[in-house]
Amino acid sequence: MNLWWRLFWETITWRFRTKKEIGDLGVRTFRVWPTDLDIFAHMNNGVFVQLLDLGRYDLSLRSHAWQRWKKQGWYAVVVAENITFRKSLMPWMTFQLETKLVGWDSEAFYFEQRFTARGEIYAKAIVRIRFLKRAGGSVKTAEVFASKPWVGPEPVLPKWVSDWAKASLLPRLHEDATSTWN
Numbered sequence: 001m002n003l004w005w006r007l008f009w010e011t012i013t014w015r016f017r018t019k020k021e022i023g024d025l026g027v028r029t030f031r032v033w034p035t036d037l038d039i040f041a042h043m044n045n046g047v048f049v050q051l052l053d054l055g056r057y058d059l060s061l062r063s064h065a066w067q068r069w070k071k072q073g074w075y076a077v078v079v080a081e082n083i084t085f086r087k088s089l090m091p092w093m094t095f096q097l098e099t100k101l102v103g104w105d106s107e108a109f110y111f112e113q114r115f116t117a118r119g120e121i122y123a124k125a126i127v128r129i130r131f132l133k134r135a136g137g138s139v140k141t142a143e144v145f146a147s148k149p150w151v152g153p154e155p156v157l158p159k160w161v162s163d164w165a166k167a168s169l170l171p172r173l174h175e176d177a178t179s180t181w182n
Contacts, residue, residue, distance in 0.1 A: 002035040003050045010054055013063040019141045021151050026059035026099040032089050041089035049083065052113050054127055067095035068147050073134040079108055080168040083125035093117055101127075105158030110161050128165055 003029035020026055030051065038044035056076070060066040067076065089095055095117040102112045108130045115123040 002033055002047075003054075006030070006054055006056075006171075008050075010058055010061075015056060016084045017062055018064040018111075019056075019064075020059060022059065022063040022065045022148075023101055023150065023152055023155070024059070024063070026055060026062065026091055027117065028055055028058050028096060029094055032091055032093045032095070034091060036089075037091060040088075042090055043084075045085065048085075048115065048123055048125070049081065051097055051115075052081065052083075052099075052127060053078075053099045055113050056127070056129070057112055059099045059101075059179075065148070069131065069144075070088045072147060073132065074131045074144075076129045076131055078102065079128040079130050079167065081125055081127040082164065083160050085123045087120065089117065089122055096145070102161065103155045105136070105162065105165070106141055107158065108165070109141065110157060110165070126161060126164065128168075142164075 016035045020062050036043045036047045057066070060076075093114055096138070098114045098116060100112050102110050104110060108128045111129065113125045113127060115119050131144060133139060
């Protein structure tokens with residue numbers, strides 16, 4: 001339920017924050033609420049993943065990309081994500097969620113997102129996003145940039161990110177999967 005309040009707040013307040021380009025660094029400050037906690041009294045790992053969505057939502061709203069995508073009938077879906085935790089976020093702590101588009105390939109966009117507090121990185125995620133059409137089908141990255149060209153130098157997708165993306169692909173059919181399960 002806490003995510004719904006944060007989503008509502010994001011939706012009504014983004015206009016009062018600095019305008020961004022989609023390639024800019026987006027930063028949002030949050031607080032760890034009691035509803036974010038797990039049985040170990042620190043922020044639950046699932047809450048981290050939910051907040052990643054809000055960070056990308058904020059950046060897309062502030063860059064007016066969200067409005068263009070909606071007008072085109074496109075919506076973003078997470079294809080893969082990987083998050084690494086370094087330290088726990090404890091009750092009532094304030095922290096920043098940093099969101100940055102680090103590159104793309106022909107089908108997907110890659111965002112790096114970091115949770116920071118007190119000058120330290122507490123967790124870092126890489127998220128692969130694709131766009132789908134409400135009418136059916138997918139949107140290639142070239143189509144996305146046709147609606148608004150990229151501003152500034154094009155980032156080079158780090159090799160480890162493209163290697164991770166290839167390694168995380170799933171086969172289409174269960175029979176095609178090689179498994180370590182016996």
